[in-house]
Amino acid sequence: MPLTAAMSDTENSVASRSPRTLVSVATYNELENLPLLVDEIFAVAPQVDILVIDDNSPDGTGKWADEKSHGDERVHVLHRAGKLGLGTATIAAMQYAIDHEYDYLLNLDADFSHHPRYIPAMLAGMDNADVMIGSRYCPGGGVKDWPLKRRLMSQCVNFYARTSLGLSPKDCSGAYRCFRVSTLAKLDFSRIRSRGYSFQEEILWHxxxxxxxxxxxxxxxxxxxxGQSKINSKEALAALWIIFRMGVKNWVGV
Ligand SMILES: Nc1nc2c(ncn2[C@@H]2O[C@H](COP(=O)(O)OP(=O)(O)O)[C@@H](O)[C@H]2O)c(=O)[nH]1
Ligand SMILES: [Mg+2]
Known part of the structure:
Protein backbone atom coordinates (compact mmCIF):
# COMPACT_ATOMS: atom_id res chain seq x y z
CA MET A 1 0.00 0.00 0.00
CA PRO A 2 1.47 3.41 -0.88
CA LEU A 3 2.38 5.42 2.21
CA THR A 4 -0.03 8.23 1.32
CA ALA A 5 -2.98 5.84 1.28
CA ALA A 6 -2.52 5.27 5.02
CA MET A 7 -2.57 9.00 5.78
CA SER A 8 -5.54 11.15 6.69
CA ASP A 9 -6.58 14.03 4.39
CA THR A 10 -5.01 16.52 6.78
CA GLU A 11 -1.71 14.65 6.82
CA ASN A 12 -1.75 14.44 3.03
CA SER A 13 -2.25 18.16 2.65
CA VAL A 14 0.54 18.90 5.18
CA ALA A 15 2.87 16.45 3.39
CA SER A 16 2.35 18.14 0.02
CA ARG A 17 3.41 21.64 1.20
CA SER A 18 5.57 23.04 3.97
CA PRO A 19 3.71 22.90 7.26
CA ARG A 20 2.68 26.21 8.85
CA THR A 21 4.25 26.10 12.28
CA LEU A 22 3.54 28.27 15.29
CA VAL A 23 6.03 28.28 18.17
CA SER A 24 4.34 29.38 21.40
CA VAL A 25 6.12 30.79 24.43
CA ALA A 26 4.24 31.65 27.62
CA THR A 27 5.98 34.39 29.55
CA TYR A 28 5.88 35.90 32.98
CA ASN A 29 8.83 38.20 33.71
CA GLU A 30 11.12 36.82 31.02
CA LEU A 31 12.64 40.05 29.70
CA GLU A 32 16.14 38.69 30.26
CA ASN A 33 15.41 35.59 28.19
CA LEU A 34 12.80 36.37 25.53
CA PRO A 35 14.86 38.55 23.15
CA LEU A 36 17.65 35.94 23.09
CA LEU A 37 15.15 33.11 22.71
CA VAL A 38 13.34 34.69 19.76
CA ASP A 39 16.68 35.15 17.96
CA GLU A 40 17.66 31.53 18.64
CA ILE A 41 14.32 30.20 17.40
CA PHE A 42 14.56 32.11 14.13
CA ALA A 43 18.21 31.05 13.75
CA VAL A 44 17.22 27.37 13.68
CA ALA A 45 13.74 27.73 12.13
CA PRO A 46 13.29 30.96 10.16
CA GLN A 47 10.07 29.64 8.59
CA VAL A 48 8.05 29.53 11.84
CA ASP A 49 5.81 32.14 13.45
CA ILE A 50 6.15 32.85 17.16
CA LEU A 51 3.30 33.56 19.57
CA VAL A 52 4.14 35.11 22.95
CA ILE A 53 1.43 34.73 25.60
CA ASP A 54 2.26 37.28 28.25
CA ASP A 55 0.36 37.75 31.51
CA ASN A 56 1.02 41.46 32.03
CA SER A 57 4.59 40.82 33.21
CA PRO A 58 5.69 43.64 35.53
CA ASP A 59 9.19 43.59 33.95
CA GLY A 60 7.84 44.70 30.55
CA THR A 61 8.18 41.40 28.65
CA GLY A 62 4.84 42.04 26.92
CA LYS A 63 5.87 45.52 25.85
CA TRP A 64 9.10 44.15 24.35
CA ALA A 65 7.10 41.48 22.49
CA ASP A 66 4.74 44.13 21.09
CA GLU A 67 7.65 46.17 19.80
CA LYS A 68 9.24 43.09 18.24
CA SER A 69 5.93 42.16 16.55
CA HIS A 70 5.78 45.60 14.90
CA GLY A 71 9.13 45.01 13.20
CA ASP A 72 8.73 41.30 12.37
CA GLU A 73 5.46 39.96 11.00
CA ARG A 74 6.32 36.42 12.15
CA VAL A 75 5.92 37.53 15.80
CA HIS A 76 2.46 37.66 17.42
CA VAL A 77 1.47 38.54 20.98
CA LEU A 78 -1.47 37.61 23.20
CA HIS A 79 -1.85 39.74 26.31
CA ARG A 80 -3.74 38.54 29.34
CA ALA A 81 -4.67 40.76 32.27
CA GLY A 82 -2.71 38.96 35.00
CA LYS A 83 -0.84 35.80 35.94
CA LEU A 84 -3.26 33.04 34.94
CA GLY A 85 -0.85 30.08 34.87
CA LEU A 86 1.09 28.11 32.26
CA GLY A 87 -1.73 25.61 31.62
CA THR A 88 -4.30 28.18 30.53
CA ALA A 89 -1.59 30.03 28.53
CA THR A 90 -0.92 26.78 26.67
CA ILE A 91 -4.63 26.30 25.97
CA ALA A 92 -4.78 29.89 24.66
CA ALA A 93 -1.90 29.05 22.30
CA MET A 94 -3.69 25.87 21.16
CA GLN A 95 -6.89 27.80 20.45
CA TYR A 96 -4.89 30.46 18.57
CA ALA A 97 -3.21 27.78 16.43
CA ILE A 98 -6.61 26.25 15.61
CA ASP A 99 -8.23 29.64 14.83
CA HIS A 100 -5.31 30.71 12.61
CA GLU A 101 -5.11 27.36 10.80
CA TYR A 102 -1.55 26.37 11.63
CA ASP A 103 -0.50 22.77 10.96
CA TYR A 104 1.80 22.38 13.96
CA LEU A 105 2.01 24.05 17.35
CA LEU A 106 5.37 23.75 19.10
CA ASN A 107 5.46 24.84 22.71
CA LEU A 108 8.57 25.70 24.73
CA ASP A 109 9.50 27.53 27.94
CA ALA A 110 11.08 30.97 27.69
CA ASP A 111 13.99 30.24 30.03
CA PHE A 112 16.17 28.09 27.70
CA SER A 113 15.44 24.93 29.68
CA HIS A 114 13.97 23.83 26.33
CA HIS A 115 16.73 24.82 23.94
CA PRO A 116 15.59 25.80 20.44
CA ARG A 117 18.38 23.66 18.94
CA TYR A 118 15.97 20.69 19.21
CA ILE A 119 13.22 22.31 17.12
CA PRO A 120 14.33 20.74 13.78
CA ALA A 121 14.24 17.22 15.26
CA MET A 122 10.83 17.88 16.84
CA LEU A 123 9.42 19.06 13.49
CA ALA A 124 11.00 16.17 11.57
CA GLY A 125 9.32 13.71 13.94
CA MET A 126 5.89 15.08 13.05
CA ASP A 127 5.93 13.07 9.80
CA ASN A 128 4.94 10.03 11.86
CA ALA A 129 3.43 11.45 15.04
CA ASP A 130 0.65 13.74 16.22
CA VAL A 131 2.56 14.76 19.32
CA MET A 132 6.36 14.96 19.48
CA ILE A 133 7.81 15.28 22.94
CA GLY A 134 11.17 16.84 23.72
CA SER A 135 12.05 14.11 26.17
CA ARG A 136 14.42 13.97 29.11
CA TYR A 137 13.78 10.29 29.68
CA CYS A 138 14.20 8.59 26.30
CA PRO A 139 17.65 7.30 25.26
CA GLY A 140 20.00 10.26 24.72
CA GLY A 141 17.89 12.64 26.82
CA GLY A 142 18.70 13.95 30.27
CA VAL A 143 18.81 16.75 32.79
CA LYS A 144 21.81 18.93 33.48
CA ASP A 145 22.96 19.67 37.04
CA TRP A 146 19.92 18.30 38.89
CA PRO A 147 20.56 16.92 42.37
CA LEU A 148 19.67 13.25 42.87
CA LYS A 149 16.55 14.11 44.93
CA ARG A 150 15.07 16.23 42.13
CA ARG A 151 15.87 13.59 39.50
CA LEU A 152 14.19 10.90 41.58
CA MET A 153 11.11 13.04 42.25
CA SER A 154 10.67 13.83 38.57
CA GLN A 155 11.11 10.19 37.56
CA CYS A 156 8.62 9.05 40.21
CA VAL A 157 6.00 11.56 38.98
CA ASN A 158 6.51 10.28 35.44
CA PHE A 159 6.25 6.64 36.46
CA TYR A 160 3.10 7.43 38.46
CA ALA A 161 1.52 9.33 35.53
CA ARG A 162 2.46 6.69 32.94
CA THR A 163 1.12 3.79 34.95
CA SER A 164 -2.01 5.42 36.34
CA LEU A 165 -3.03 7.07 33.04
CA GLY A 166 -1.74 4.34 30.71
CA LEU A 167 0.44 6.82 28.80
CA SER A 168 3.24 5.49 26.58
CA PRO A 169 5.73 8.42 26.46
CA LYS A 170 8.70 8.24 28.85
CA ASP A 171 8.44 11.98 29.57
CA CYS A 172 4.86 12.95 30.41
CA SER A 173 5.56 15.99 32.56
CA GLY A 174 7.70 18.19 30.33
CA ALA A 175 6.21 21.10 28.39
CA TYR A 176 8.49 20.93 25.31
CA ARG A 177 6.10 19.49 22.75
CA CYS A 178 4.94 19.80 19.18
CA PHE A 179 1.28 19.09 18.41
CA ARG A 180 -0.58 18.41 15.18
CA VAL A 181 -3.19 21.17 15.25
CA SER A 182 -5.88 19.03 13.59
CA THR A 183 -5.52 16.60 16.52
CA LEU A 184 -5.78 19.42 19.07
CA ALA A 185 -9.00 20.51 17.34
CA LYS A 186 -10.58 17.20 18.42
CA LEU A 187 -10.23 18.14 22.11
CA ASP A 188 -12.85 19.82 24.24
CA PHE A 189 -10.71 22.31 26.20
CA SER A 190 -13.56 23.01 28.62
CA ARG A 191 -13.02 19.48 30.03
CA ILE A 192 -9.43 20.18 31.08
CA ARG A 193 -9.41 20.44 34.86
CA SER A 194 -5.74 21.13 35.65
CA ARG A 195 -4.63 24.66 36.28
CA GLY A 196 -1.15 23.79 37.54
CA TYR A 197 1.52 21.15 37.02
CA SER A 198 -0.74 18.22 36.12
CA PHE A 199 -1.77 20.08 32.97
CA GLN A 200 1.05 18.42 31.02
CA GLU A 201 -0.10 14.90 31.94
CA GLU A 202 -3.79 15.73 31.57
CA ILE A 203 -3.45 17.04 28.02
CA LEU A 204 -1.59 13.86 26.98
CA TRP A 205 -4.37 11.78 28.50
CA HIS A 206 -7.05 13.64 26.50
CA GLY A 227 15.22 35.19 35.81
CA GLN A 228 13.14 33.53 38.53
CA SER A 229 11.39 30.14 38.52
CA LYS A 230 7.65 30.24 39.19
CA ILE A 231 7.66 26.73 40.75
CA ASN A 232 5.37 26.20 43.75
CA SER A 233 5.39 23.03 45.91
CA LYS A 234 1.72 23.35 46.93
CA GLU A 235 0.79 23.25 43.24
CA ALA A 236 3.04 20.21 42.73
CA LEU A 237 1.13 18.28 45.44
CA ALA A 238 -2.23 19.37 43.98
CA ALA A 239 -1.01 17.94 40.65
CA LEU A 240 -0.44 14.48 42.14
CA TRP A 241 -4.02 14.47 43.44
CA ILE A 242 -5.45 15.46 40.03
CA ILE A 243 -3.43 12.71 38.30
CA PHE A 244 -4.73 10.20 40.85
CA ARG A 245 -8.35 11.21 40.09
CA MET A 246 -7.73 10.96 36.34
CA GLY A 247 -6.11 7.56 36.91
CA VAL A 248 -9.24 6.29 38.64
CA LYS A 249 -11.36 7.51 35.70
CA ASN A 250 -8.90 5.93 33.29
CA TRP A 251 -9.17 2.50 34.86
CA VAL A 252 -12.91 2.68 35.47
CA GLY A 253 -13.23 3.68 31.80
CA VAL A 254 -15.35 6.86 32.03
N1 LIG B 1 1.84 33.56 30.55
C1 LIG B 1 2.30 32.90 31.65
N2 LIG B 1 3.49 32.27 31.60
C2 LIG B 1 3.92 31.64 32.71
C3 LIG B 1 3.19 31.62 33.93
N3 LIG B 1 3.89 30.89 34.85
C4 LIG B 1 5.02 30.49 34.23
N4 LIG B 1 5.05 30.94 32.96
C5 LIG B 1 6.05 30.70 31.93
O1 LIG B 1 6.10 29.29 31.77
C6 LIG B 1 7.43 28.84 31.53
C7 LIG B 1 7.86 27.86 32.64
O2 LIG B 1 7.91 28.56 33.88
P1 LIG B 1 9.13 28.41 34.91
O3 LIG B 1 9.04 29.50 35.90
O4 LIG B 1 10.41 28.30 34.14
O5 LIG B 1 8.74 27.08 35.61
P2 LIG B 1 9.71 25.92 36.06
O6 LIG B 1 10.55 25.59 34.85
O7 LIG B 1 8.78 24.85 36.49
O8 LIG B 1 10.53 26.53 37.15
C8 LIG B 1 8.28 30.11 31.47
O9 LIG B 1 8.37 30.51 30.12
C9 LIG B 1 7.47 31.11 32.30
O10 LIG B 1 7.72 32.45 31.96
C10 LIG B 1 1.93 32.31 33.94
O11 LIG B 1 1.22 32.35 34.93
N5 LIG B 1 1.54 32.93 32.78
MG1 LIG C 1 11.81 26.82 33.90
Whole structure:
Protein backbone atom coordinates (compact mmCIF):
# COMPACT_ATOMS: atom_id res chain seq x y z
CA MET A 1 0.00 0.00 0.00
CA PRO A 2 1.47 3.41 -0.88
CA LEU A 3 2.38 5.42 2.21
CA THR A 4 -0.03 8.23 1.32
CA ALA A 5 -2.98 5.84 1.28
CA ALA A 6 -2.52 5.27 5.02
CA MET A 7 -2.57 9.00 5.78
CA SER A 8 -5.54 11.15 6.69
CA ASP A 9 -6.58 14.03 4.39
CA THR A 10 -5.01 16.52 6.78
CA GLU A 11 -1.71 14.65 6.82
CA ASN A 12 -1.75 14.44 3.03
CA SER A 13 -2.25 18.16 2.65
CA VAL A 14 0.54 18.90 5.18
CA ALA A 15 2.87 16.45 3.39
CA SER A 16 2.35 18.14 0.02
CA ARG A 17 3.41 21.64 1.20
CA SER A 18 5.57 23.04 3.97
CA PRO A 19 3.71 22.90 7.26
CA ARG A 20 2.68 26.21 8.85
CA THR A 21 4.25 26.10 12.28
CA LEU A 22 3.54 28.27 15.29
CA VAL A 23 6.03 28.28 18.17
CA SER A 24 4.34 29.38 21.40
CA VAL A 25 6.12 30.79 24.43
CA ALA A 26 4.24 31.65 27.62
CA THR A 27 5.98 34.39 29.55
CA TYR A 28 5.88 35.90 32.98
CA ASN A 29 8.83 38.20 33.71
CA GLU A 30 11.12 36.82 31.02
CA LEU A 31 12.64 40.05 29.70
CA GLU A 32 16.14 38.69 30.26
CA ASN A 33 15.41 35.59 28.19
CA LEU A 34 12.80 36.37 25.53
CA PRO A 35 14.86 38.55 23.15
CA LEU A 36 17.65 35.94 23.09
CA LEU A 37 15.15 33.11 22.71
CA VAL A 38 13.34 34.69 19.76
CA ASP A 39 16.68 35.15 17.96
CA GLU A 40 17.66 31.53 18.64
CA ILE A 41 14.32 30.20 17.40
CA PHE A 42 14.56 32.11 14.13
CA ALA A 43 18.21 31.05 13.75
CA VAL A 44 17.22 27.37 13.68
CA ALA A 45 13.74 27.73 12.13
CA PRO A 46 13.29 30.96 10.16
CA GLN A 47 10.07 29.64 8.59
CA VAL A 48 8.05 29.53 11.84
CA ASP A 49 5.81 32.14 13.45
CA ILE A 50 6.15 32.85 17.16
CA LEU A 51 3.30 33.56 19.57
CA VAL A 52 4.14 35.11 22.95
CA ILE A 53 1.43 34.73 25.60
CA ASP A 54 2.26 37.28 28.25
CA ASP A 55 0.36 37.75 31.51
CA ASN A 56 1.02 41.46 32.03
CA SER A 57 4.59 40.82 33.21
CA PRO A 58 5.69 43.64 35.53
CA ASP A 59 9.19 43.59 33.95
CA GLY A 60 7.84 44.70 30.55
CA THR A 61 8.18 41.40 28.65
CA GLY A 62 4.84 42.04 26.92
CA LYS A 63 5.87 45.52 25.85
CA TRP A 64 9.10 44.15 24.35
CA ALA A 65 7.10 41.48 22.49
CA ASP A 66 4.74 44.13 21.09
CA GLU A 67 7.65 46.17 19.80
CA LYS A 68 9.24 43.09 18.24
CA SER A 69 5.93 42.16 16.55
CA HIS A 70 5.78 45.60 14.90
CA GLY A 71 9.13 45.01 13.20
CA ASP A 72 8.73 41.30 12.37
CA GLU A 73 5.46 39.96 11.00
CA ARG A 74 6.32 36.42 12.15
CA VAL A 75 5.92 37.53 15.80
CA HIS A 76 2.46 37.66 17.42
CA VAL A 77 1.47 38.54 20.98
CA LEU A 78 -1.47 37.61 23.20
CA HIS A 79 -1.85 39.74 26.31
CA ARG A 80 -3.74 38.54 29.34
CA ALA A 81 -4.67 40.76 32.27
CA GLY A 82 -2.71 38.96 35.00
CA LYS A 83 -0.84 35.80 35.94
CA LEU A 84 -3.26 33.04 34.94
CA GLY A 85 -0.85 30.08 34.87
CA LEU A 86 1.09 28.11 32.26
CA GLY A 87 -1.73 25.61 31.62
CA THR A 88 -4.30 28.18 30.53
CA ALA A 89 -1.59 30.03 28.53
CA THR A 90 -0.92 26.78 26.67
CA ILE A 91 -4.63 26.30 25.97
CA ALA A 92 -4.78 29.89 24.66
CA ALA A 93 -1.90 29.05 22.30
CA MET A 94 -3.69 25.87 21.16
CA GLN A 95 -6.89 27.80 20.45
CA TYR A 96 -4.89 30.46 18.57
CA ALA A 97 -3.21 27.78 16.43
CA ILE A 98 -6.61 26.25 15.61
CA ASP A 99 -8.23 29.64 14.83
CA HIS A 100 -5.31 30.71 12.61
CA GLU A 101 -5.11 27.36 10.80
CA TYR A 102 -1.55 26.37 11.63
CA ASP A 103 -0.50 22.77 10.96
CA TYR A 104 1.80 22.38 13.96
CA LEU A 105 2.01 24.05 17.35
CA LEU A 106 5.37 23.75 19.10
CA ASN A 107 5.46 24.84 22.71
CA LEU A 108 8.57 25.70 24.73
CA ASP A 109 9.50 27.53 27.94
CA ALA A 110 11.08 30.97 27.69
CA ASP A 111 13.99 30.24 30.03
CA PHE A 112 16.17 28.09 27.70
CA SER A 113 15.44 24.93 29.68
CA HIS A 114 13.97 23.83 26.33
CA HIS A 115 16.73 24.82 23.94
CA PRO A 116 15.59 25.80 20.44
CA ARG A 117 18.38 23.66 18.94
CA TYR A 118 15.97 20.69 19.21
CA ILE A 119 13.22 22.31 17.12
CA PRO A 120 14.33 20.74 13.78
CA ALA A 121 14.24 17.22 15.26
CA MET A 122 10.83 17.88 16.84
CA LEU A 123 9.42 19.06 13.49
CA ALA A 124 11.00 16.17 11.57
CA GLY A 125 9.32 13.71 13.94
CA MET A 126 5.89 15.08 13.05
CA ASP A 127 5.93 13.07 9.80
CA ASN A 128 4.94 10.03 11.86
CA ALA A 129 3.43 11.45 15.04
CA ASP A 130 0.65 13.74 16.22
CA VAL A 131 2.56 14.76 19.32
CA MET A 132 6.36 14.96 19.48
CA ILE A 133 7.81 15.28 22.94
CA GLY A 134 11.17 16.84 23.72
CA SER A 135 12.05 14.11 26.17
CA ARG A 136 14.42 13.97 29.11
CA TYR A 137 13.78 10.29 29.68
CA CYS A 138 14.20 8.59 26.30
CA PRO A 139 17.65 7.30 25.26
CA GLY A 140 20.00 10.26 24.72
CA GLY A 141 17.89 12.64 26.82
CA GLY A 142 18.70 13.95 30.27
CA VAL A 143 18.81 16.75 32.79
CA LYS A 144 21.81 18.93 33.48
CA ASP A 145 22.96 19.67 37.04
CA TRP A 146 19.92 18.30 38.89
CA PRO A 147 20.56 16.92 42.37
CA LEU A 148 19.67 13.25 42.87
CA LYS A 149 16.55 14.11 44.93
CA ARG A 150 15.07 16.23 42.13
CA ARG A 151 15.87 13.59 39.50
CA LEU A 152 14.19 10.90 41.58
CA MET A 153 11.11 13.04 42.25
CA SER A 154 10.67 13.83 38.57
CA GLN A 155 11.11 10.19 37.56
CA CYS A 156 8.62 9.05 40.21
CA VAL A 157 6.00 11.56 38.98
CA ASN A 158 6.51 10.28 35.44
CA PHE A 159 6.25 6.64 36.46
CA TYR A 160 3.10 7.43 38.46
CA ALA A 161 1.52 9.33 35.53
CA ARG A 162 2.46 6.69 32.94
CA THR A 163 1.12 3.79 34.95
CA SER A 164 -2.01 5.42 36.34
CA LEU A 165 -3.03 7.07 33.04
CA GLY A 166 -1.74 4.34 30.71
CA LEU A 167 0.44 6.82 28.80
CA SER A 168 3.24 5.49 26.58
CA PRO A 169 5.73 8.42 26.46
CA LYS A 170 8.70 8.24 28.85
CA ASP A 171 8.44 11.98 29.57
CA CYS A 172 4.86 12.95 30.41
CA SER A 173 5.56 15.99 32.56
CA GLY A 174 7.70 18.19 30.33
CA ALA A 175 6.21 21.10 28.39
CA TYR A 176 8.49 20.93 25.31
CA ARG A 177 6.10 19.49 22.75
CA CYS A 178 4.94 19.80 19.18
CA PHE A 179 1.28 19.09 18.41
CA ARG A 180 -0.58 18.41 15.18
CA VAL A 181 -3.19 21.17 15.25
CA SER A 182 -5.88 19.03 13.59
CA THR A 183 -5.52 16.60 16.52
CA LEU A 184 -5.78 19.42 19.07
CA ALA A 185 -9.00 20.51 17.34
CA LYS A 186 -10.58 17.20 18.42
CA LEU A 187 -10.23 18.14 22.11
CA ASP A 188 -12.85 19.82 24.24
CA PHE A 189 -10.71 22.31 26.20
CA SER A 190 -13.56 23.01 28.62
CA ARG A 191 -13.02 19.48 30.03
CA ILE A 192 -9.43 20.18 31.08
CA ARG A 193 -9.41 20.44 34.86
CA SER A 194 -5.74 21.13 35.65
CA ARG A 195 -4.63 24.66 36.28
CA GLY A 196 -1.15 23.79 37.54
CA TYR A 197 1.52 21.15 37.02
CA SER A 198 -0.74 18.22 36.12
CA PHE A 199 -1.77 20.08 32.97
CA GLN A 200 1.05 18.42 31.02
CA GLU A 201 -0.10 14.90 31.94
CA GLU A 202 -3.79 15.73 31.57
CA ILE A 203 -3.45 17.04 28.02
CA LEU A 204 -1.59 13.86 26.98
CA TRP A 205 -4.37 11.78 28.50
CA HIS A 206 -7.05 13.64 26.50
CA UNK A 207 -4.91 13.34 23.35
CA UNK A 208 -4.54 9.59 23.91
CA UNK A 209 -8.31 9.31 24.13
CA UNK A 210 -8.72 10.90 20.68
CA UNK A 211 -6.20 8.45 19.20
CA UNK A 212 -3.08 10.64 19.04
CA UNK A 213 0.23 8.98 18.12
CA UNK A 214 3.10 9.96 20.43
CA UNK A 215 6.81 10.01 19.79
CA UNK A 216 9.82 11.44 21.58
CA UNK A 217 13.11 13.01 20.65
CA UNK A 218 15.86 13.40 23.25
CA UNK A 219 16.64 16.76 24.87
CA UNK A 220 19.03 17.77 27.59
CA UNK A 221 17.01 19.91 30.00
CA UNK A 222 19.06 22.69 31.61
CA UNK A 223 17.91 24.83 34.52
CA UNK A 224 17.30 28.50 33.83
CA UNK A 225 20.33 30.78 34.08
CA UNK A 226 18.41 34.07 34.04
CA GLY A 227 15.22 35.19 35.81
CA GLN A 228 13.14 33.53 38.53
CA SER A 229 11.39 30.14 38.52
CA LYS A 230 7.65 30.24 39.19
CA ILE A 231 7.66 26.73 40.75
CA ASN A 232 5.37 26.20 43.75
CA SER A 233 5.39 23.03 45.91
CA LYS A 234 1.72 23.35 46.93
CA GLU A 235 0.79 23.25 43.24
CA ALA A 236 3.04 20.21 42.73
CA LEU A 237 1.13 18.28 45.44
CA ALA A 238 -2.23 19.37 43.98
CA ALA A 239 -1.01 17.94 40.65
CA LEU A 240 -0.44 14.48 42.14
CA TRP A 241 -4.02 14.47 43.44
CA ILE A 242 -5.45 15.46 40.03
CA ILE A 243 -3.43 12.71 38.30
CA PHE A 244 -4.73 10.20 40.85
CA ARG A 245 -8.35 11.21 40.09
CA MET A 246 -7.73 10.96 36.34
CA GLY A 247 -6.11 7.56 36.91
CA VAL A 248 -9.24 6.29 38.64
CA LYS A 249 -11.36 7.51 35.70
CA ASN A 250 -8.90 5.93 33.29
CA TRP A 251 -9.17 2.50 34.86
CA VAL A 252 -12.91 2.68 35.47
CA GLY A 253 -13.23 3.68 31.80
CA VAL A 254 -15.35 6.86 32.03
N1 LIG B 1 1.84 33.56 30.55
C1 LIG B 1 2.30 32.90 31.65
N2 LIG B 1 3.49 32.27 31.60
C2 LIG B 1 3.92 31.64 32.71
C3 LIG B 1 3.19 31.62 33.93
N3 LIG B 1 3.89 30.89 34.85
C4 LIG B 1 5.02 30.49 34.23
N4 LIG B 1 5.05 30.94 32.96
C5 LIG B 1 6.05 30.70 31.93
O1 LIG B 1 6.10 29.29 31.77
C6 LIG B 1 7.43 28.84 31.53
C7 LIG B 1 7.86 27.86 32.64
O2 LIG B 1 7.91 28.56 33.88
P1 LIG B 1 9.13 28.41 34.91
O3 LIG B 1 9.04 29.50 35.90
O4 LIG B 1 10.41 28.30 34.14
O5 LIG B 1 8.74 27.08 35.61
P2 LIG B 1 9.71 25.92 36.06
O6 LIG B 1 10.55 25.59 34.85
O7 LIG B 1 8.78 24.85 36.49
O8 LIG B 1 10.53 26.53 37.15
C8 LIG B 1 8.28 30.11 31.47
O9 LIG B 1 8.37 30.51 30.12
C9 LIG B 1 7.47 31.11 32.30
O10 LIG B 1 7.72 32.45 31.96
C10 LIG B 1 1.93 32.31 33.94
O11 LIG B 1 1.22 32.35 34.93
N5 LIG B 1 1.54 32.93 32.78
MG1 LIG C 1 11.81 26.82 33.90
Missing amino acids: LKRVGARFDETPIIFADRER
